[in-house]
Amino acid sequence: MTAGRRGWTVYCEKGASDVIEAMPPALKDSVIRFFCDFAVAGGLAAETGGSPPGRPLDDARLEFRMVVDGTSMFFDYLVLADIKEFRVTNMIWLG
Numbered sequence: 001m002t003a004g005r006r007g008w009t010v011y012c013e014k015g016a017s018d019v020i021e022a023m024p025p026a027l028k029d030s031v032i033r034f035f036c037d038f039a040v041a042g043g044l045a046a047e048t049g050g051s052p053p054g055r056p057l058d059d060a061r062l063e064f065r066m067v068v069d070g071t072s073m074f075f076d077y078l079v080l081a082d083i084k085e086f087r088v089t090n091m092i093w094l095g
Contacts, residue, residue: 008043008084010035016075016091023093034068035088042079042086052079052086063089 012020012035020031042052054066057076067074072094078087 008039008046008086010039010077010086010088012088012091016088019091019093023095031073038066039086043084046079046081 020028023031038053044050045052051061052064054064054077057063057065062079063076064079065074065076073092075091076089078089080087
């Protein structure tokens with residue numbers, strides 16, 4: 001899921017990807033669109049010195065937790081600025 005060739009990307013580790021694959025098709029499509037928008041907004045924040053979306057989980061502000069408004073889903077992610085990637089390490093969907 002990318003925001004563009006030169007933009008930031010969102011990479012979901014296997015556990016998070018399995019959660020997305022278990023979702024009904026309409027929700028799965030919505031989550032994929034969310035992550036594309038997330039890559040754009042989060043990348044812009046990171047590049048302009050702001051904080052990416054979510055609550056920081058460490059003092060270095062490299063790991064975050066994001067609760068997706070209006071859903072029963074949250075995920076943890078790492079900011080890998082050197083490769084312009086948000087790596088989703090864990091996802092919970094209460095389906």
